Amino acid sequence: MPRRTMIEAIRDAMDVSMGRDAKVVVFGEDVGFFGGVFRCTQGLQAKYGKSRCFDAPINESGIVGSAIGMAAYGLKPCVEIQFADYMYPAYDQLTQEAARLRYRSNGDFTCPIVVRMPTGGGIFGGQTHSQSPEALFTHVSGLKTVVPSNPHDAKGLLIAAIEDPDPVIFLEPKRLYNGPFDGHHDRPVTPWSKHELGEVADGHYTVPLGKAAIRRAGSAVTVLAYGTMVYVAQAAAEETGIDAEIIDLRTLLPLDLDTIVASVKKTGRCVVVHEATLTSGFGAELVALVQENCFYHLEAPVARVAGWDTPYPHAQEWDYFPGPARVGRALMETLEA
Amino acid sequence: MADAGMLRFHVPEPEVRPGGTPDFSNVTIAAAGSVPRPEIDVDPRTIRDMAFSIIRVLNRNGEAVGPWAGLLSDEELLEGLRHMMTLRTFDARMQMAQRQGKTSFYMQHLGEEAVSCAFRKALAPGDMNFPTYRQAGLLIADGYPMVTMMNQIYSNEADPLKGRQLPIMYSSKEHGFFSISGNLATQYIQAVGWAMASAISNDSRIAAAWIGDGSTAESDFHSALVFASTYKAPVVLNVVNNQWAISTFQGIARGGSGTFAARGLGFGIPALRVDGNDYLAVHAVAKWAAERARQNLGPTLVEYVTYRAGAHSSSDDPSAYRPKTESDAWPLGDPVVRLKNHLIRLGVWSEERHKQAEAEILDTVIAAQKEAESHGTLHAGGKPSTRDMFEGLYAEMPPHLRRQRQQAGV
Numbered sequence: 018m019p020r021r022t023m024i025e026a027i028r029d030a031m032d033v034s035m036g037r038d039a040k041v042v043v044f045g046e047d048v049g050f051f052g053g054v055f056r057c058t059q060g061l062q063a064k065y066g067k068s069r070c071f072d073a074p075i076n077e078s079g080i081v082g083s084a085i086g087m088a089a090y091g092l093k094p095c096v097e098i099q100f101a102d103y104m105y106p107a108y109d110q111l112t113q114e115a116a117r118l119r120y121r122s123n124g125d126f127t128c129p130i131v132v133r134m135p136t137g138g139g140i141f142g143g144q145t146h147s148q149s150p151e152a153l154f155t156h157v158s159g160l161k162t163v164v165p166s167n168p169h170d171a172k173g174l175l176i177a178a179i180e181d182p183d184p185v186i187f188l189e190p191k192r193l194y195n196g197p198f199d200g201h202h203d204r205p206v207t208p209w210s211k212h213e214l215g216e217v218a219d220g221h222y223t224v225p226l227g228k229a230a231i232r233r234a235g236s237a238v239t240v241l242a243y244g245t246m247v248y249v250a251q252a253a254a255e256e257t258g259i260d261a262e263i264i265d266l267r268t269l270l271p272l273d274l275d276t277i278v279a280s281v282k283k284t285g286r287c288v289v290v291h292e293a294t295l296t297s298g299f300g301a302e303l304v305a306l307v308q309e310n311c312f313y314h315l316e317a318p319v320a321r322v323a324g325w326d327t328p329y330p331h332a333q334e335w336d337y338f339p340g341p342a343r344v345g346r347a348l349m350e351t352l353e354a
Numbered sequence: 355m356a357d358a359g360m361l362r363f364h365v366p367e368p369e370v371r372p373g374g375t376p377d378f379s380n381v382t383i384a385a386a387g388s389v390p391r392p393e394i395d396v397d398p399r400t401i402r403d404m405a406f407s408i409i410r411v412l413n414r415n416g417e418a419v420g421p422w423a424g425l426l427s428d429e430e431l432l433e434g435l436r437h438m439m440t441l442r443t444f445d446a447r448m449q450m451a452q453r454q455g456k457t458s459f460y461m462q463h464l465g466e467e468a469v470s471c472a473f474r475k476a477l478a479p480g481d482m483n484f485p486t487y488r489q490a491g492l493l494i495a496d497g498y499p500m501v502t503m504m505n506q507i508y509s510n511e512a513d514p515l516k517g518r519q520l521p522i523m524y525s526s527k528e529h530g531f532f533s534i535s536g537n538l539a540t541q542y543i544q545a546v547g548w549a550m551a552s553a554i555s556n557d558s559r560i561a562a563a564w565i566g567d568g569s570t571a572e573s574d575f576h577s578a579l580v581f582a583s584t585y586k587a588p589v590v591l592n593v594v595n596n597q598w599a600i601s602t603f604q605g606i607a608r609g610g611s612g613t614f615a616a617r618g619l620g621f622g623i624p625a626l627r628v629d630g631n632d633y634l635a636v637h638a639v640a641k642w643a644a645e646r647a648r649q650n651l652g653p654t655l656v657e658y659v660t661y662r663a664g665a666h667s668s669s670d671d672p673s674a675y676r677p678k679t680e681s682d683a684w685p686l687g688d689p690v691v692r693l694k695n696h697l698i699r700l701g702v703w704s705e706e707r708h709k710q711a712e713a714e715i716l717d718t719v720i721a722a723q724k725e726a727e728s729h730g731t732l733h734a735g736g737k738p739s740t741r742d743m744f745e746g747l748y749a750e751m752p753p754h755l756r757r758q759r760q761q762a763g764v
Contacts, residue, residue, distance in 0.1 A: 042551075074580045076581070078543065078574055079543050079580060082540060082577060083581050086484070086548035086561070089544065089548055090551035092551045106573070109540060113537045113540065114540050119747065119748070121519050123516050123518065125533060126527060126533050159748070182748075227753075274753065
């Protein structure tokens with residue numbers, strides 16, 4: 018099976034979707050001729066023409082707002098916001114319009130759009146190239162929020178998102194674009210060609226939204242993670258020797274609660290890990306759900322490892338980013354509790 | 355150069371406040387028939403002055419004059435008059451229903467009936483409007499059932515939107531009327547996207563975007579103009595300048611710009627300004643702009659100069675911020691009276707027939723109201739189910755919502 022980077026997998030997902038359905042259109046800033054600042058749309062304009070893949074003005078609200086209008090017409094726009102940090106001007110369109118169109122019109126109009134956004138830190142991106150705003154989307158009724166962690170999932174989830182009849186926020190951890198990253202910034206990065214999840218089948222396949230994946234089976238503690246933190250958690254488990262069960266959530270909303278609850282009931286302990294800031298982050302929702310559903314099986318308080326409650330700094334990148342050492346400490350504390 | 359001294363902060367003010375005498379002497383009004391009618395493929399650069407004038411057809415004597423006249427038959431004009439009268443009667447009954455506690459909220463169109471009623475007749479089947487909350491004339495003029503509108507206003511068991519939406523936030527794809535949102539200006543860029551989609555699909559349908567004077571200050575107004583200009587989208591960009599955004603006079607949104615129409619010029623979008631209380635002028639200009647869009651000539655911005663004669667909404671009291679008699683002083687008059695006078699002048703209408711039509715329309719509206727009220731009002735009779743609250747958010751209900759629906763006991 019061919020191996021692809023996450024960038025190539027995402028590009029392939031759009032290529033496959035555009036080839037299968039003439040209603041799929043792709044646009045955003047620098048997305049057309051140039052092929053995107055991360056190369057995710059390279060070649061699509063040449064292959065499908067300017068009517069299907071084109072450059073947009075630098076106006077996030079305009080990109081999402083026009084996509085909503087296109088979806089109301091009957092197209093299936095898959096648009097790009099260059100960095101998740103720049104989605105805020107489109108927040109009104111995403112939360113008040115895209116999320117609610119089906120509900121408020123009782124199905125008279127629908128909004129099958131996908132909004133792709135590179136997300137996450139670990140790249141010396143500073144304050145506005147590192148944010149993880151997923152909690153600002155999971156709090157919005159009517160949106161679906163997806164965060165893939167590898168090329169295979171990225172392609173299958175993106176095709177599923179494009180085919181989904183409702184609006185999907187598709188957050189792409191840009192730190193994972195070229196290879197998995199476990200937080201050891203002092204070591205060379207392994208490319209996806211050396212990783213089994215870099216195997217990406219040709220043609221059409223989907224990874225269903227709302228289904229988590231167990232990346233490492235274990236019995237001592239359950240780790241709930243997504244995006245880059247999946248690899249950080251794996252490194253932390255190996256380095257501490259703790260038999261952790263690591264769940265890659267893949268879709269945050271709808272959430273695969275069954276997989277989470279089954280695991281925590283088995284291990285009796287749970288650590289939640291994300292890059293986003295702690296307070297009111299998505300981890301708080303996960304902790305609440307685990308507490309509600311697994312209270313009588315818990316043998317320790319549910320722990321959270323997250324970004325600090327500060328803007329994402331530049332020089333202090335590795336003091337901020339929750340690396341394997343911090344996650345490892347949390348695993349040990351949870352076992353000792 | 356003299357010493358500039360301290361800077362002074364500028365805040366525009368309307369010329370008259372409550373207690374003052376209304377004065378519109380600053381409003382320059384072109385004579386009916388005086389503005390030329392260019393070909394639709396005109397070079398936009400050659401008609402920039404049209405953004406600063408006012409296209410008018412009906413003169414003081416009720417005659418249709420000039421190059422924008424002569425598009426509508428007597429029958430079509432009589433139908434237009436009936437639409438405007440129906441909307442006005444509908445408004446009055448629903449405003450009263452709100453006062454009687456049958457619903458929570460209402461917004462009237464008083465004085466602006468010509469804008470949406472006449473515009474609708476310039477569109478073709480399949481075209482899509484992206485209206486604000488003050489274009490219900492689009493539905494009335496397209497034959498959308500009044501009973502259904504009232505069911506929505508009453509949030510009753512027959513409400514097509516299942517009680518989820520605030521009154522008057524209608525939605526009808528079938529009638530080319532996009533779902534209304536409470537968030538101002540969002541629909542303006544969505545209309546441009548819809549038009550882009552029609553062009554991408556090599557379709558022949560066009561979109562119409564709607565916005566008020568106040569909401570042009572929202573950033574989505576700018577977004578829409580940029581996208582419409584860049585992609586030459588087949589869209590008519592309508593600005594209804596009724597002089598007021600709740601309590602805020604139009605000068606606050608307009609600032610130093612000469613007119614709202616002039617906003618289009620910087621985007622290379624041809625911009626027309628039209629007498630919004632002149633049914634014939636509104637229709638003729640809408641037709642011109644729609645034809646441009648349909649011929650792939652791109653977007654047109656149209657500013658309708660009118661006056662919000664009623665309160666902003668059922669929650670508003672305009673006497674707190676403007677003179678009570680200001681609407682009487684409005685120089686463009688009343689759209690219903692002006693079309694009525696024109697039809698009388700044509701010899702196809704009379705004061706007597708007008709009174710008779712008023713009575714007939716009132717009967718029709720009251721009959722619709724009775725039927726709607728048989729399905730319930732906000733606090734009495736049939737209402738949407740609690741289950742409807744959980745349905746229809748996603749195509750398929752996700753597990754967490756299923757659990758919450760069970761918790762709610764439905």
